[in-house]
Every structure is written in C-alpha cells, then in structure tokens.
Amino acid sequence: MRDDGRDDSRRDGLMDGRLRAVLFAAVVIGAFIEVSTPHRRYGPLVDMFALAAVGVVGAAAVWGSESAAPPARQRDRPGPEHPSGATAPICRYVTGPAAPQSQPPKPRPFLRERPTDLSVPRFGDGARAQGYxxxxxxxxxxxxxxxxxxxxxxxxxxxxxxxxxxxxxxxxxxxxxxxxxxxxxxxxxxxxxxxxxxxxxxxxxxxxxxxxxxxxxxxxxxxxxxxxxxxxxxxxxxxxxxxxxxxxxxxxxxxxxxxxxxxxxxxxxxxxxxxxxxxxxxxxxxxxxxxxxxxxxxxxxxxxxxxxxxxxxxxxxxxxxxxxxxxxxxxxxxxxxxxxxxxxxxxxxxxxxxxxxxxxxxxxxxxxxxxxxxxxxxxxxxxxxxxxxxxxxxxxxxxxxxx
Missing domain, CATH: 3.60.40.10 (PPM-type phosphatase domain)
Structure with missing residues (x-):
C-alpha cells in the first residue's frame, strides 16, 4: 500500500534542504566578496565578522536538517527499563487500522466494517458481513x-x-x-x-x-x-x-x-x-x-x-x-x-x-x-x-x- 503521508514529508524535507543550501551558498559568496575587498579602516575586524556569519549560517543549516529528520524507530532505541538494549513490546488493543495522520479520513462505505469479534470462533476467512x-x-x-x-x-x-x-x-x-x-x-x-x-x-x-x-x-x-x-x-x-x-x-x-x-x-x-x-x-x-x-x-x-x-x-x-x-x-x-x-x-x-x-x-x-x-x-x-x-x-x- 502506498504511504502518501510519508511521501509528502519526504518532499517537504527536500524543499527545506534546498532552501538552506541556497542561503548558505549566498552567505559564503557574500563573505568571500567582503574578505577580498580592501577596506580603509577596520579591515581585519570586518573580515572576522564575515567569516563568523558563514559559520553561524552553516551551523543553522546542519541543525535544521537534523531536527527535520524523522525520529528513529522505537525498536532501534533501547528502552530505559531494558539496560541490555532490548525493547519491551508495546501492547495495545487495536480497534481498527489506523489512518495516516497527515491525511483526512477516507469516506466510509455504505456498510462499513468493524473489527471481527475475537470472542467468537472463526473458521477460514470468516464472513465479511460478520464485521458490519x-x-x-x-x-x-x-x-x-x-x-x-x-x-x-x-x-x-x-x-x-x-x-x-x-x-x-x-x-x-x-x-x-x-x-x-x-x-x-x-x-x-x-x-x-x-x-x-x-x-x-x-x-x-x-x-x-x-x-x-x-x-x-x-x-x-x-x-x-x-x-x-x-x-x-x-x-x-x-x-x-x-x-x-x-x-x-x-x-x-x-x-x-x-x-x-x-x-x-x-x-x-x-x-x-x-x-x-x-x-x-x-x-x-x-x-x-x-x-x-x-x-x-x-x-x-x-x-x-x-x-x-x-x-x-x-x-x-x-x-x-x-x-x-x-x-x-x-x-x-x-x-x-x-x-x-x-x-x-x-x-x-x-x-x-x-x-x-x-x-x-x-x-x-x-x-x-x-x-x-x-x-x-x-x-x-x-x-x-x-x-x-x-x-x-x-x-x-x-x-x-x-x-
């Protein structure tokens, strides 16, 4: 099944990265011009501020990329209750398939299905109407x-x-x-x-x-x-x-x-x-x-x-x-x-x-x-x-x- 929400997030991340790269390139070019131009007064001080601006913008670009990255999966991080690094399973009662949060809910069918009642015995694939x-x-x-x-x-x-x-x-x-x-x-x-x-x-x-x-x-x-x-x-x-x-x-x-x-x-x-x-x-x-x-x-x-x-x-x-x-x-x-x-x-x-x-x-x-x-x-x-x-x-x- 295609995950449209994940594709949208990926596209948004690429756009943000490109904007940061363009901004960083503009600051670097400006700093280069500023440093290469002779100044009559306070030349070294102006050059130092220009180079500092390049560092600040570069650090901001890197920080923004890290914060925009998707969080690591829960199973890749050791839980606090498991020093060995094994992650405890998370148990939930599932009442139905979860819709992607980034999308509006789909229209419900005329007879919408509900989860099959697990308290009754089920044979084969069951009957579709059982879930209505x-x-x-x-x-x-x-x-x-x-x-x-x-x-x-x-x-x-x-x-x-x-x-x-x-x-x-x-x-x-x-x-x-x-x-x-x-x-x-x-x-x-x-x-x-x-x-x-x-x-x-x-x-x-x-x-x-x-x-x-x-x-x-x-x-x-x-x-x-x-x-x-x-x-x-x-x-x-x-x-x-x-x-x-x-x-x-x-x-x-x-x-x-x-x-x-x-x-x-x-x-x-x-x-x-x-x-x-x-x-x-x-x-x-x-x-x-x-x-x-x-x-x-x-x-x-x-x-x-x-x-x-x-x-x-x-x-x-x-x-x-x-x-x-x-x-x-x-x-x-x-x-x-x-x-x-x-x-x-x-x-x-x-x-x-x-x-x-x-x-x-x-x-x-x-x-x-x-x-x-x-x-x-x-x-x-x-x-x-x-x-x-x-x-x-x-x-x-x-x-x-x-x-």
Missing amino acids: PWLLPERTVQNGIAADEATVGAFTLRAASVIGPGHRCGRPAEPRQDSYRIGRSRDSRHAIVAVADGLSSAAWSDAGATTASSQAVTLLREQIETVGFGGLDVKDLYGRIAASIAGHAAGRGVEPSHLATVLITAVLAEPDANGVARAWVAWLGDSSAWTLDPHVPLWRFSAGEAKDRTAAVVSNEVAGRLPDTPHLARDHYVTLAPGAALALVTDGIGDAWADPAGNVNTYFANAWRSPVPATRFTADVGFDAPQCLDDRTAVVLWNGGRA
Missing part, C-alpha cells in the same frame, strides 16, 4: 440474542439464539427469525425443548416462530400430564400449533402463510437405572437433532429433514412448514447414554455441521463435550464462518446419568 455494524429493524421485535442455562433432573441444559449477519446488517435490518423455548414437567422428570426457524420469505415469520416454540412447550407439558411420555402424539401436537399460528395471523390481519415457520421439538425422560435416557423428537422442516458421544469428537445427525449435500446447489426449500402442512410432521426416539448430549439446532448451525468440507462440526464436538458456561455457549453460537449468514440457534442437553 448491528442495525435495528424498523418495527419492534424480539431481542437479537437470547440465552439460557438450566438443570432439569439429570439433564444439564444450555440454549442460545443469535441473529445472523445476513439479518442484522441489512438496510433495513430484519428481526431474528429463530426462536426457542425450554420447559419441564411439574415433577422435573421430563425436560421439554422447542426450536423454531421462521421462513425468510414470510414477512412475519419471527412472530410465527415465537408462537410455534411457545405453544409447543405448553402443549407438550399438557400431553405429558394427560397421556404420559409413551403417549406423545405428533399429529395432535403439530395440528394444534398450526391452529395457534393461524389464530395469531388472524389477530394481525394477515394471511397465515406470512407467519410460516419450521419447528423441531423434544421431550427427554429421566434416565433409567443404568443412566440411559430416552428422548422423543418430532419435527417439521429443516431444523435438526444431533447426538454427541463424549468419546467421539463428532456431532451425528439424528433427526430432522436432511439436505442433499451431493447436489451441485444445496436447496433451502423445505418440504413442510407451519401452519400449512402440520400433517407432514414426523417423530423419532433417540437414546442417550450417560454423558451423551442431544442438540436441537436450526439450519444456521445444522448446515455448518453437515458440511464435510469444514471443521465446524469437530470444533463444536470438542467445545461442547461437556457443559460450558452460558456466555461461552452463546459466543460459540455466534461463530464466524464463510457463507454462514443465517440466524443460528442451539439447545443442548447433556445426560448426567441418573440423578
């Missing part, structure tokens, strides 16, 4: 970040949802379209989780996702109390959630499709005598469930609508969604050994985990091998990776064995 400022949507919406931690019986739970770079830096910005809810049965023998992901094509999908996740936990608690863990009914559950979303749309005066969302839910029953727990997972759309063996550093796909990774272009179109097609919802049972974990995630995380070309899955398998503080968990969910611009939400439950 966070902006607010035009309407009042849910918070850009949500997080929780809890213990339900033998299960340790962490949850976080972070608005994606693609939604938070647009003009206008969009709301976080992911939503999650966590809950438990009255006796704490069952942990309940719901994770929803609103469709970007739906104008009010954030409201649809919030309604779906909230209703899911409420209705699952009712089913546990009435029919028990073995009687959980996916068709009844998703049908009633669809009705709630349609009712919410009617209250807003919009079409139900404007609140379109996908949803994945889970109920975890307390571990048996051997510490093994069972989880009932139900889903509609491309959010997914993953399991982690603490001895194998890899999250394994367990339930959800898997995308075709062999295709030249991976499609984001979902086969089912709420409130339009609740009858397409499916369910599946998962077994968790002691120490194993179950994660419910939106595709903002699931797509990164499923990508065989990256090392995102391996990182999260090692980072979440056991429960971490909620702050660390949230920072991980806000990871920076190329082309990962969607909202990302994860709820993870670790099976601690029989409580």
Whole structure:
C-alpha cells in the first residue's frame, strides 16, 4: 500500500534542504566578496565578522536538517527499563487500522466494517458481513440474542439464539427469525425443548416462530400430564400449533402463510437405572437433532429433514412448514447414554455441521463435550464462518446419568 503521508514529508524535507543550501551558498559568496575587498579602516575586524556569519549560517543549516529528520524507530532505541538494549513490546488493543495522520479520513462505505469479534470462533476467512455494524429493524421485535442455562433432573441444559449477519446488517435490518423455548414437567422428570426457524420469505415469520416454540412447550407439558411420555402424539401436537399460528395471523390481519415457520421439538425422560435416557423428537422442516458421544469428537445427525449435500446447489426449500402442512410432521426416539448430549439446532448451525468440507462440526464436538458456561455457549453460537449468514440457534442437553 502506498504511504502518501510519508511521501509528502519526504518532499517537504527536500524543499527545506534546498532552501538552506541556497542561503548558505549566498552567505559564503557574500563573505568571500567582503574578505577580498580592501577596506580603509577596520579591515581585519570586518573580515572576522564575515567569516563568523558563514559559520553561524552553516551551523543553522546542519541543525535544521537534523531536527527535520524523522525520529528513529522505537525498536532501534533501547528502552530505559531494558539496560541490555532490548525493547519491551508495546501492547495495545487495536480497534481498527489506523489512518495516516497527515491525511483526512477516507469516506466510509455504505456498510462499513468493524473489527471481527475475537470472542467468537472463526473458521477460514470468516464472513465479511460478520464485521458490519448491528442495525435495528424498523418495527419492534424480539431481542437479537437470547440465552439460557438450566438443570432439569439429570439433564444439564444450555440454549442460545443469535441473529445472523445476513439479518442484522441489512438496510433495513430484519428481526431474528429463530426462536426457542425450554420447559419441564411439574415433577422435573421430563425436560421439554422447542426450536423454531421462521421462513425468510414470510414477512412475519419471527412472530410465527415465537408462537410455534411457545405453544409447543405448553402443549407438550399438557400431553405429558394427560397421556404420559409413551403417549406423545405428533399429529395432535403439530395440528394444534398450526391452529395457534393461524389464530395469531388472524389477530394481525394477515394471511397465515406470512407467519410460516419450521419447528423441531423434544421431550427427554429421566434416565433409567443404568443412566440411559430416552428422548422423543418430532419435527417439521429443516431444523435438526444431533447426538454427541463424549468419546467421539463428532456431532451425528439424528433427526430432522436432511439436505442433499451431493447436489451441485444445496436447496433451502423445505418440504413442510407451519401452519400449512402440520400433517407432514414426523417423530423419532433417540437414546442417550450417560454423558451423551442431544442438540436441537436450526439450519444456521445444522448446515455448518453437515458440511464435510469444514471443521465446524469437530470444533463444536470438542467445545461442547461437556457443559460450558452460558456466555461461552452463546459466543460459540455466534461463530464466524464463510457463507454462514443465517440466524443460528442451539439447545443442548447433556445426560448426567441418573440423578
């Protein structure tokens, strides 16, 4: 990169040097003429003053050149605290590239970048949008970040949802379209989780996702109390959630499709005598469930609508969604050994985990091998990776064995 400020300083220094040289030459010539001219009175005294003038002007020229020279670099001068001459490193928090002081600041781009947040894990070169400022949507919406931690019986739970770079830096910005809810049965023998992901094509999908996740936990608690863990009914559950979303749309005066969302839910029953727990997972759309063996550093796909990774272009179109097609919802049972974990995630995380070309899955398998503080968990969910611009939400439950 060209340093225009340094070039300007160099040119200024050359000009000053030339002026001093011309002045010095003029004084020398004048002194020579003065000394060579005979004087009737005080000849030696006049000659002495002329020669003194040459010395003064010469000394001033040399002094001016030294003072105009750039200061020596800090690393070339031994510091006072290091007699050996080694210079102590100067540590600073750098908030961005410093502009040359001799130039006016450059115009800021329409979306100006800020330094990448070093508290979040970064993969490859990251995403450029990760460094853009966070902006607010035009309407009042849910918070850009949500997080929780809890213990339900033998299960340790962490949850976080972070608005994606693609939604938070647009003009206008969009709301976080992911939503999650966590809950438990009255006796704490069952942990309940719901994770929803609103469709970007739906104008009010954030409201649809919030309604779906909230209703899911409420209705699952009712089913546990009435029919028990073995009687959980996916068709009844998703049908009633669809009705709630349609009712919410009617209250807003919009079409139900404007609140379109996908949803994945889970109920975890307390571990048996051997510490093994069972989880009932139900889903509609491309959010997914993953399991982690603490001895194998890899999250394994367990339930959800898997995308075709062999295709030249991976499609984001979902086969089912709420409130339009609740009858397409499916369910599946998962077994968790002691120490194993179950994660419910939106595709903002699931797509990164499923990508065989990256090392995102391996990182999260090692980072979440056991429960971490909620702050660390949230920072991980806000990871920076190329082309990962969607909202990302994860709820993870670790099976601690029989409580």
